[in-house]
Amino acid sequence: xxxxxxxxxxxxxxxxxxxxxxxxxxxxxxxxxxxxxxxxxxxxxxxxxxxxxxxxxxxxxxxxxxxxxxxxxxxxxxxxxxxxxxxxxxxxxxxxxxxxxxxxxxxxxxxxxxxxxxxxxxxxxxxxxxxxxxxxxxxxxxxxxxxxxxxxxxxxxxxxxxxxxxxxxxxxxxxxxxxxxxxxxxxxxxxxxxxxxxxxxxxxxxxxxxxxxxxxxxxxxxxxxxxxxxxxxxxxxxxxxxxxxxxxxxxxxxxxxxxxxxxxxxxxxxxxxxxxxxxxxxxxxxxxxxxxxxxxxxxxxxxxxxxxxxxxxxxxxxxxxxxxxxxxxxxxxxxxxxxxxxxxxxxxxxxxxxxxxxxxxxxxx
Numbered sequence: 043x044x045x046x047x048x049x050x051x052x053x054x055x056x057x058x059x060x061x062x063x064x065x066x067x068x069x070x071x072x073x074x075x076x077x078x079x080x081x082x083x084x085x086x087x088x089x090x091x092x093x094x095x096x097x098x099x100x101x102x103x104x105x106x107x108x109x110x111x112x113x114x115x116x117x118x119x120x121x122x123x124x125x126x127x128x129x130x131x132x133x134x135x136x137x138x139x140x141x142x143x144x145x146x147x148x149x150x151x152x153x154x155x156x157x158x159x160x161x162x163x164x165x166x167x168x169x170x171x172x173x174x175x176x177x178x179x180x181x182x183x184x185x186x187x188x189x190x191x192x193x194x195x196x197x198x199x200x201x202x203x204x205x206x207x208x209x210x211x212x213x214x215x216x217x218x219x220x221x222x223x224x225x226x227x228x229x230x231x232x233x234x235x236x237x238x239x240x241x242x243x244x245x246x247x248x249x250x251x252x253x254x255x256x257x258x259x260x261x262x263x264x265x266x267x268x269x270x271x272x273x274x275x276x277x278x279x280x281x282x283x284x285x286x287x288x289x290x291x292x293x294x295x296x297x298x299x300x301x302x303x304x305x306x307x308x309x310x311x312x313x314x315x316x317x318x319x320x321x322x323x324x325x326x327x328x329x330x331x332x333x334x335x336x337x338x339x340x341x342x343x344x345x346x347x348x349x350x351x352x353x354x355x356x357x358x359x360x361x362x363x364x365x366x367x368x369x370x371x372x373x374x375x376x377x378x379x380x381x382x383x384x385x386x387x388x389x390x391x392x393x394x395x396x397x398x399x400x401x402x403x404x405x406x407x
Contacts, residue, residue: 045260046338048110049346051331055103056349057386060356062100063179064382065092067364068374071298073100073230075151075178076364079158082374094283098319104182104241105248105320106327111186112252113260116199124194131194135187138354143177143184143235144168150361151176157365173232178357181236189249201256206270209321212251217317219243221310228303229312240303244320251321263329271326278318348393356389363388 067076069092070083077083084092119127152167177184193199220243227233227240238245252259263271289308291297300308338346363381370377 046342047331047336048113048260048328049338049349050335050342051327052107052110052349053342053345054335055106055327056353056356057390058099059103059179059353060360060386060389061382062096062103063356063360064364064385065096065378067360067381068378074360075176076154076361079154079160080364080374081158081368082372082377084374084378088375094286098279098282101316102244102320102323105244106324107182108186108189108245109248109252109324110260110328111190112249113255113257114252115190115193115249116201116253117257119194120198127194128191131187131190135183135190139177139180139184139187142180142354142357143175146358147176147178147180150178150358154361154365157368173236174234176232176236180354180357181238183354184235185237185242185245186249189246193249193253199250199253201258202254204251204255204259204264204267204325206267208251208254209267209271209325212247213317213321215317216244216247216320217314219247220316221313224303224309224313225305230302244316248320248324251324260328262332263325267325268329268333271322271329274318274322275326278315278322282315344394344398345390347397348390351393351396352386352389355392356385359385359388359392 063074066072066074068080068083069077069089070086071089071093072078083089122130148164148168148171151171152162152164155162155167220240223243224240229240231240233239300306301312303309360381363384364377367377367380372380
């Protein structure tokens with residue numbers, strides 16, 4: 043049985059991620075491959091405002107995806123059995139990752155580079171660009187595949203009630219392990235396969251928290267937890283711009299380096315903020331969806347079915363649209379929203395088409 047609140051939240055998060063990647067392609071701080079060849083960037087003042095308004099979500103939205111995956115993983119393992127579960131995940135997660143890393147992503151990176159008059163061959167785009175075997179946004183499914191197999195092979199996890207004490211403990215675990223991991227793998231560093239090892243503590247921690255909370259948590263976040271996490275998230279996001287200004291972080295492209303890793307108080311502070319936001323933010327978003335996003339009709343159901351495919355195809359679409367708009371003499375403040383809106387619509391349209399065809403084939407067989 044599907045849960046409408048979780049489905050609706052998933053749709054919103056996927057659309058938000060696609061739009062965020064479009065913005066990062068024109069940001070001086072980078073974070074999306076089009077920034078390697080972009081023809082225009084945001085005005086520094088605009089980028090600072092966007093960082094204040096949108097930036098905090100980038101610290102925890104991916105963790106929220108893992109949290110939602112964790113909620114349903116133990117039940118799926120129990121229903122299917124370990125062998126079938128792993129086989130299904132290898133097809134559903136592993137196949138898109140391999141196809142993207144080996145064929146699709148280097149092809150569209152090559153197109154973007156040549157659109158920027160860079161004389162790069164396809165083979166160079168595949169072998170020379172770092173990290174090797176970059177799969178674009180599908181690093182997410184590659185890492186989720188690894189974690190899912192690990193959970194399937196581990197002893198079964200018992201569901202238990204999530205308490206404020208549980209959340210505080212997980213916050214400290216995520217923050218501490220994130221800081222320690224980034225002593226070796228700084229944030230935004232690249233590894234073979236684009237594994238985002240610097241993000242693993244957050245992703246694994248949230249997957250486990252979702253598995254512990256289980257399906258009951260997806261059905262209803264307790265009122266006490268909901269109010270507490272809401273207040274923590276709002277308070278943290280409100281304080282962040284003030285704290286950044288106080289610390290002199292006014293140009294993210296120039297001031298971000300001390301926060302990315304190493305024995306620095308800035309790196310410890312960022313790890314703590316991420317831990318707070320990802321734990322509290324994930325619970326709050328699920329709780330908010332349960333209270334505000336429960337409607338489900340044919341259109342909403344179609345979007346929910348389309349969300350995974352939309353996530354998978356977003357990368358090539360974003361690069362293609364940005365490359366197509368490149369000749370137009372427009373500011374980044376115009377191009378980025380156009381690319382984002384177009385990519386959201388096209389990604390979900392493709393997702394709708396694919397899932398509708400799949401459903402029609404299943405009904406006719």
